[in-house]
Amino acid sequence: MIQGTASNVGKSLLAAGLCRIFTQDGYRTAPFKSQNMALNSFITREGLEMGRAQVVQAEAAGIEPDVDMNPILLKPTGDSQSQVIVQGEIFDDMNAAGYYAYKKTFIPRIQESFDRLSAAYDIIVIEGAGSPVEINLKENDIVNMYMARLAKAPVLLAGDIDRGGVFASIVGTMQLFSPEERNIVKGILINKFRGDRSILNPGLRLLEDLIHKPVLGVIPYLKLDIDDEDSLSERFYVKQEGLVDIAVIRLPHISNFTDFNALGRISGTGLRYVDRQGTPETADLIIIPGTKNTMADLLWLKRNGLAEKITKAAAGGTPIIGICGGYQMLGRYLKDPDHVEYGGEMEGLGLLPVVTVFEKQKTRTRVRGIIMPAAGLFRDLEGMKLEGYEVHMGATIPDTSKAMAPLLELWDTASGAVKQDGAFLDNIYGIYVHGFFDAGDIALTLVQSLCAAKGIVYKTPDNGIEADFTAYKEKQYDILADSLRGSIDMPTIYSILEEGVITSSPYGRAAGRYKQTGNKAP
Numbered sequence: 001m002i003q004g005t006a007s008n009v010g011k012s013l014l015a016a017g018l019c020r021i022f023t024q025d026g027y028r029t030a031p032f033k034s035q036n037m038a039l040n041s042f043i044t045r046e047g048l049e050m051g052r053a054q055v056v057q058a059e060a061a062g063i064e065p066d067v068d069m070n071p072i073l074l075k076p077t078g079d080s081q082s083q084v085i086v087q088g089e090i091f092d093d094m095n096a097a098g099y100y101a102y103k104k105t106f107i108p109r110i111q112e113s114f115d116r117l118s119a120a121y122d123i124i125v126i127e128g129a130g131s132p133v134e135i136n137l138k139e140n141d142i143v144n145m146y147m148a149r150l151a152k153a154p155v156l157l158a159g160d161i162d163r164g165g166v167f168a169s170i171v172g173t174m175q176l177f178s179p180e181e182r183n184i185v186k187g188i189l190i191n192k193f194r195g196d197r198s199i200l201n202p203g204l205r206l207l208e209d210l211i212h213k214p215v216l217g218v219i220p221y222l223k224l225d226i227d228d229e230d231s232l233s234e235r236f237y238v239k240q241e242g243l244v245d246i247a248v249i250r251l252p253h254i255s256n257f258t259d260f261n262a263l264g265r266i267s268g269t270g271l272r273y274v275d276r277q278g279t280p281e282t283a284d285l286i287i288i289p290g291t292k293n294t295m296a297d298l299l300w301l302k303r304n305g306l307a308e309k310i311t312k313a314a315a316g317g318t319p320i321i322g323i324c325g326g327y328q329m330l331g332r333y334l335k336d337p338d339h340v341e342y343g344g345e346m347e348g349l350g351l352l353p354v355v356t357v358f359e360k361q362k363t364r365t366r367v368r369g370i371i372m373p374a375a376g377l378f379r380d381l382e383g384m385k386l387e388g389y390e391v392h393m394g395a396t397i398p399d400t401s402k403a404m405a406p407l408l409e410l411w412d413t414a415s416g417a418v419k420q421d422g423a424f425l426d427n428i429y430g431i432y433v434h435g436f437f438d439a440g441d442i443a444l445t446l447v448q449s450l451c452a453a454k455g456i457v458y459k460t461p462d463n464g465i466e467a468d469f470t471a472y473k474e475k476q477y478d479i480l481a482d483s484l485r486g487s488i489d490m491p492t493i494y495s496i497l498e499e500g501v502i503t504s505s506p507y508g509r510a511a512g513r514y515k516q517t518g519n520k521a522p
Contacts, residue, residue, distance in 0.1 A: 001153040002189075003128035003144055005169035009160035010191040012053040013226065013480065014219070015127045019061040020481035021490065027122040030069060031057030032151075034110045035103070035129060035143040037074040037082070039255035039292050040227070043389035047364045047414055048088025049073060052258060056227045057125065060477045068113035072106055072142075074099070077253070077293050077341070087113065090362055103142055107150075110142060114151060123497065126153055133176035145181050154186040154496045157213075161200075162192035162221055167207055174211045186496045187216035189488065194221045217488030225265055226476050227258040242270030243458070244450040247283035249306065249326070250275045251297040255290045256391075259323060262437040262469050266447045268458060276304035281313040284450050285377070288326030290434065294356075294394075295342035298329045298349075307349060314351050319377040319427045324392050327422070327430035328356040331396065340393050351428045353399035365390050367421075367433060369410035371442075374424045377453075378407070380445050388435030396432075398423055407431060438469045 002018070004011045015031055022029040036051035043049055044065055054069040067088035074082040077093065084091040084099060087109055094102065117124055132144035141147075148155050157173060159166040170188060177185065188207070193200065197218060204215045248260055250273040257273075264271040274280045288310070291297045301307040314320050322330040331354035335345045340358040348356075366389045371381045386408070398404055407422030407429060422431040437443040444460070451458040 001126035001128060001148050001151070001155045003132045003148075003155050003157050003185075005131060005157065005159045005166075005173045007130045009158050010219075011127050011129075011158055012056070013222070013224075014158055014189065014191065014484070015125045016057045016060040016226065016477070017480040017484040018125050018493075019057050020477045021484060022123045022125070023061045024481060028120070029061045029123045029125065030063060030066075030117050030121040031061065031127065032068075032114060032117055032124050033070050033127040033129070033143070034114075034147050035072040035074065036070050037076065037129070039075055039253065040258055041073060041075065041085075041256065041391060043364050043366055043391050044088065045366055045413060046088070047366070049085050049364055049391060050088060052227060052256075053127065057127070059473065060480070066117075068116050071110050071113040072103075075255070075292050078296070083292070100137075100140055104140055107142060110147075111150065118151075124151070124153075126151060128155075131173065132181075133173050135176060145177075145184065148184050153184075155184050156187050156189055156216065156493075156496075157185050158189040158191050160192050161190050162194065166190060167203060170207065171210055174213070185213060187214050187492070189216060190218045192221045193218050214492075216492055217484075219484065219487045222480065222483055224476050224480055225261065226473070226480065227261060243268040243456055244285070244447060244454065245270045245272070245283045246285045246287065246450075247272055247274045247278065247280040248287045248289055249273075249280060249301070249310075250278075251289060251291045251325075252300055253292040253297050255292050256324070256434045257289055259289065259434055259437060260287065262443040263446070265469075265472065266443055267460075268451065269447050274306070276300075276306060278306075279309075280306065281309045281318070283313070283318065284454065285446075286310055286313060286318060286320050288320070288322040288329055290324035290326060290392075292325075293341055294325040294328045294358075295334055295336060295344075295346050297325065298334065298346060299342075301329070301349075311349055311351065314428060317427055319429070320351060322352075322428075322430045323436065324390075324432055324434065327352075327432060328392075328394065328396060330354070330423075330428060330430050331356055332399075334358070334394075352423050352425055352430050353404055354396050354423055354430070355399075356394045356396045358394040360393075363390050363392050363395075363432075365415075366413040367410040368413055369408050369421075369433075372405065372407055372409055372420070372424075374405065374407060374429070376427050377446065377449050378424065378429060380449055381442060384440055384442055384445070386433065386436055386439045386442065388433040388438070390432045391434065392432060396423075396430075408433065443469075 002011045002015050031054045040052035042055040048067045050067045050070040055065045058065040073085040076082045080096045129143040159170045280286045330352040331348040333355045336358040368387045371384045373382045404425045406420035407424045411418045448458045
């Protein structure tokens with residue numbers, strides 16, 4: 001199990017890298033996280049919903065994502081409210097206090113999921129959440145040390161040296177563990193290191209003296225193109241310069257922003273996330289992404305002036321793409337009679353002649369299909385194949401009397417049902433499919449079309465970066481695994497898995513100095 005001294009220290013990426021290494025070494029490997037809080041979700045082939053981080057880790061392990069890898073997913077809908085998803089199905093909407101009081105009743109479901117994975121795989125790589133020593137929350141913990149004990153899993157504690165204070169955060173975390181919990185921790189990983197390792201080594205030896213645990217690796221700061229877990233993503237704060245400027249609206253409840261990673265990797269693409277102080281009207285393409293609360297985020301757009309900027313840009317011919325919740329916002333009205341999201345009725349941006357009615361039943365499906373004939377930016381996409389998933393509340397109904405055409409022809413991979421989906425009118429495009437840009441040459445062709453509209457001839461660089469996105473991701477996982485192999489004491493990791501015993505430290509400690517006994521791996 002990988003635990004961390006805080007959120008965003010790199011637990012998800014470390015878990016993905018270990019999944020890749022164990023798989024490369026011939027072990028059937030699967031990821032697991034008992035409870036995940038994120039707006040980046042994914043739909044399995046069975047039509048069940050799970051957190052994106054475990055999907056990435058499953059991809060790294062070369063296996064199909066399964067909801068047993070993430071039995072509880074919390075999708076925030078407000079400051080203290082979340083939709084609770086248990087083993088892929090909606091359980092209820094709960095406020096923080098209600099969930100905190102209730103969550104231990106989910107332990108049998110967590111145990112079920114973990115036991116099924118344990119029966120099917122040789123090694124399970126478990127990811128913790130946030131800090132494991134939030135002393136006001138430990139009593140009802142189901143994701144950190146409670147899970148380590150439930151799984152009889154030895155723990156590696158990771159700290160982020162890039163943000164500063166890594167020694168204090170590790171020592172403080174170890175001090176707040178109970179004696180039993182300290183015994184479960186078998187070693188330390190220092191993550192996101194930049195600089196000269198020789199300067200760091202004296203500090204590592206002093207750290208080992210203080211906590212009586214070995215440092216098993218110092219992982220360099222890695223610049224990899226691998227999907228991020230949540231809104232702490234560094235992508236939000238980086239503006240890529242390029243031949244074309246793509247502005248993604250950073251909604252307060254933005255979800256599935258991994259949809260745009262395929263666009264961002266295309267050479268010549270300037271991709272930026274725009275908040276209330278941004279200037280989307282200057283972009284060559286504006287994208288309104290998915291959101292967990294469409295009506296609340298639409299109100300936010302209107303209040304801060306972004307809605308007016310988007311509609312003016314659309315009137316001037318700038319292409320606008322709305323995905324999922326963004327598609328719903330493009331319509332004339334949004335109606336929520338059952339208070340599924342916000343309640344009541346609200347005018348949309350009025351750029352597409354459609355009306356969305358929110359329903360209690362959630363659409364969750366994997367789809368494949370082709371892009372239908374369209375003008376403007378999508379002209380060269382006609383006939384291209386796509387694959388992705390839909391996850392949304394509500395149905396979007398077109399006004400058939402208006403000159404609007406469907407954008408996609410899709411078939412449900414589970415039921416085989418065929419439907420026309422999405423909407424196109426002039427320079428406005430609405431789609432429900434997440435992962436739309438990932439397939440084939442869709443992202444590259446869009447960038448080429450944007451360049452052509454500016455009179456720029458796009459030349460594909462000879463560096464392989466525009467290759468198939470799946471192959472590209474596989475290469476990124478291999479780079480991650482190679483980096484971890486070069487910086488982590490993998491023989492000791494295998495020793496921990498086999499015996500729960502550490503015999504040495506790579507930083508000069510005598511063999512056996514920190515010998516521990518612990519639960520043997522199953």
